[in-house]
Amino acid sequence: MAKKEWQFEKIEPEKFNMVGMKQDESEKLADKSVSFWREVFLRFSQNKLAIFGIIALVIIALLAIFVPVFSPYSYREQLGIYNAPPSASHWFGTDDLGRDVFVRVWQGARISLFIGITAAVIDLIIGVLWGSISGLAGGRLDNIMMRIADVLSAVPYLLVVIILLVVLEPGLLPMIIALSITGWINMARIVRGEVLSIKNQEYVLAARTLGASTWHLIRKHLVPNALGAILVTMTLTIPSAIFTESFLSYLGLGVPAPTASWGTMASEGNKALTSAPWRLFFPAFFISLTIFAFNAVGDGLRDALDPKLRK
Amino acid sequence: MLRYIFKRLVYILIALFIIITATFFLMQLAPGSPFASERDFPPQIEEQLNAKYGLDNPWYIQYKDYLVDTVSFDFGESMKYKGRSTNDIISESFPISLTLGIEAMILSIGLGIFLGVIAALYHNKFPDYLASTIAVLGISVPSFILAGLMQYFLAYKLDLFPVSGWKGFNYSILPALAIAITHAGFIAKLTRSSMLEQSSSDYVKMARSKGLGKWTIVIRHTLRNALMPVITYLGPLTAGVVTGSFIIEQIFAIPGLGRHFVTSITNRDYTVIMGTTVFYSIILLFAVLIVDILYSVIDPRIKLKGAKK
Numbered sequence: 355m356a357k358k359e360w361q362f363e364k365i366e367p368e369k370f371n372m373v374g375m376k377q378d379e380s381e382k383l384a385d386k387s388v389s390f391w392r393e394v395f396l397r398f399s400q401n402k403l404a405i406f407g408i409i410a411l412v413i414i415a416l417l418a419i420f421v422p423v424f425s426p427y428s429y430r431e432q433l434g435i436y437n438a439p440p441s442a443s444h445w446f447g448t449d450d451l452g453r454d455v456f457v458r459v460w461q462g463a464r465i466s467l468f469i470g471i472t473a474a475v476i477d478l479i480i481g482v483l484w485g486s487i488s489g490l491a492g493g494r495l496d497n498i499m500m501r502i503a504d505v506l507s508a509v510p511y512l513l514v515v516i517i518l519l520v521v522l523e524p525g526l527l528p529m530i531i532a533l534s535i536t537g538w539i540n541m542a543r544i545v546r547g548e549v550l551s552i553k554n555q556e557y558v559l560a561a562r563t564l565g566a567s568t569w570h571l572i573r574k575h576l577v578p579n580a581l582g583a584i585l586v587t588m589t590l591t592i593p594s595a596i597f598t599e600s601f602l603s604y605l606g607l608g609v610p611a612p613t614a615s616w617g618t619m620a621s622e623g624n625k626a627l628t629s630a631p632w633r634l635f636f637p638a639f640f641i642s643l644t645i646f647a648f649n650a651v652g653d654g655l656r657d658a659l660d661p662k663l664r665k
Numbered sequence: 666m667l668r669y670i671f672k673r674l675v676y677i678l679i680a681l682f683i684i685i686t687a688t689f690f691l692m693q694l695a696p697g698s699p700f701a702s703e704r705d706f707p708p709q710i711e712e713q714l715n716a717k718y719g720l721d722n723p724w725y726i727q728y729k730d731y732l733v734d735t736v737s738f739d740f741g742e743s744m745k746y747k748g749r750s751t752n753d754i755i756s757e758s759f760p761i762s763l764t765l766g767i768e769a770m771i772l773s774i775g776l777g778i779f780l781g782v783i784a785a786l787y788h789n790k791f792p793d794y795l796a797s798t799i800a801v802l803g804i805s806v807p808s809f810i811l812a813g814l815m816q817y818f819l820a821y822k823l824d825l826f827p828v829s830g831w832k833g834f835n836y837s838i839l840p841a842l843a844i845a846i847t848h849a850g851f852i853a854k855l856t857r858s859s860m861l862e863q864s865s866s867d868y869v870k871m872a873r874s875k876g877l878g879k880w881t882i883v884i885r886h887t888l889r890n891a892l893m894p895v896i897t898y899l900g901p902l903t904a905g906v907v908t909g910s911f912i913i914e915q916i917f918a919i920p921g922l923g924r925h926f927v928t929s930i931t932n933r934d935y936t937v938i939m940g941t942t943v944f945y946s947i948i949l950l951f952a953v954l955i956v957d958i959l960y961s962v963i964d965p966r967i968k969l970k971g972a973k974k
Contacts, residue, residue: 504676505676505679505680505683506680506683509680509683509684509946510684510904510907510908510945510946510949510950511904512904512908512911513684513908513942513945513946513949514684514687516911516930517687517688517691517692517930517938517942518691520691520930520933520938521691521692521694597807600807600809601807601809601912604809604912605911605912605915605927606931620809620810620813621809623813624809624812624813624816624916627813627816627817627821628817628821631817634810634813634814634817638806638810638813638814641807641810642802642805642806642807642810643805645804645805645806645807646801646802646804646805649801649804649805650801
């Protein structure tokens with residue numbers, strides 16, 4: 355490190371003046387007290403990456419909702435122009451069956467987002483129920499429930515999903531079932547951890563001695579405290595579900611043709627790479643962007659919720 | 666410690682039993698037959714084939730046979746490729762997958778730690794932004810997409826690497842990279858944050874005030890402590906490399922076990938599906954166990970759950 359020469363300016367005593375002590379002002383709060391969620395929001399909105407993620411997700415969602423409705427082509431319509439490069443009439447080109455890739459990308463976005471969000475919601479419901487029952491009950495029941503989760507989580511996830519999909523015949527519902535069959539365990543563990551740590555807090559004991567009912571404790575203390583961790587886990591579940599969906603579609607276990615899914619489109623695009631590379635590029639770009647955006651939002655939320663980072 | 670390992674082994678056995686049983690019943694329910702794609706043959710032949718593989722027995726006999734076969738690790742002949750046993754297929758193709766997997770692991774750990782250290786050393790400067798961007802891109806871009814893009818740009822357009830196949834070291838670089846990048850991204854993120862945490866700790870300040878060089882501090886002091894979270898990632902890394910190979914071997918036409926697993930599923934080749942599933946499960950379950958034990962050996966602060974009492 356470079357040495358610094360410090361020079362101190364001499365300050366004359368005349369520059370100071372006595373203010374005296376004002377009793378009422380020293381006890382005054384400098385600012386209005388900020389609620390926890392307001393603070394989280396403020397901190398979140400300072401995270402540029404997370405804001406970018408939110409904006410990207412909103413745009414992707416809007417396009418997924420409206421493009422298939424307003425486009426002149428339908429995602430399954432065969433237009434007779436095969437493997438055409440991107441042009442003014444077909445922004446993302448067409449595929450080997452003459453279907454418009456632009457519409458298919460946004461139809462695929464619907465599928466991917468739907469699967470991702472549904473899987474996350476199912477994980478949320480099962481995980482929160484399982485985790486909170488286990489954590490609140492404690493003792494033997496807790497032990498049994500957590501051992502079940504342990505054993506299930508030892509089962510290699512993708513192997514089960516792949517085999518399940520072979521049996522269930524590819525489709526939207528089987529895909530969601532396959533994704534949530536082991537996905538809830540993570541959520542259950544996190545919720546249980548939160549419940550246990552809150553359960554033993556002194557303020558909860560205090561509330562109990564004051565006569566608060568269990569339901570009141572759950573509503574007023576448990577849920578608000580666990581909400582942050584649950585929210586973060588959920589935001590981070592969605593991209594992994596989207597990834598798994600496209601992974602499985604890529605293996606040919608996804609939603610059946612002619613339904614468009616980002617994974618199947620990328621898989622077909624990869625086969626036609628030398629003749630029609632755009633068929634890989636567009637779905638590839640939007641899968642990556644979506645996964646990135648959800649991760650950025652999840653990370654931003656986690657940082658915003660972390661009390662250690664509070665300033 | 667021994668108690669803990671024993672407990673984990675019991676979990677592994679239960680998990681294996683669940684997997685084996687679940688695969689069996691799922692396969693029973695699965696539509697389609699391994700002989701369906703053959704040319705129309707008289708029903709007598711199909712009956713004979715079914716008899717040969719024991720598919721005409723009631724399910725409980727089949728289940729019992731299957732359990733016995735699994736315990737003795739003999740999965741029988743492939744139903745699709747006549748005369749090849751599942752064990753042959755595994756022993757032929759697993760070394761290829763293993764080579765690819767080890768290469769991918771070395772790449773992801775090396776690249777990940779390198780990026781993480783660079784990012785932490787130049788915190789909030791250009792190298793940090795560059796390394797973090799690479800890490801984030803690696804995490805966001807799925808391996809199969811990266812594989813396609815690399816095939817197109819590096820192999821097809823620039824002709825730097827062979828497009829596909831498995832004929833030497835050159836052929837393994839792109840597939841290994843495709844598997845590795847995502848995990849390298851995660852490892853870089855982990856390394857970066859734990860390096861930053863370490864570098865504000867007292868012993869690092871002490872080392873710095875003693876006048877030790879930047880890199881000496883990193884290599885002799887910070888990195889050792891910062892690598893703990895990376896070790897916890899080794900379990901998921903193994904699982905990720907294995908499952909990543911399913912798709913990557915397909916894309917790059919590598920005759921590894923992952924590819925056999927996927928084709929056996931589309932072929933409804935029951936014996937091979939069961940064999941590879943059990944094999945994969947054993948590898949993954951033990952990999953996670955080894956990582957957990959390793960973790961407690963390296964960090965004396967970690968007390969394994971269940972070890973006390």
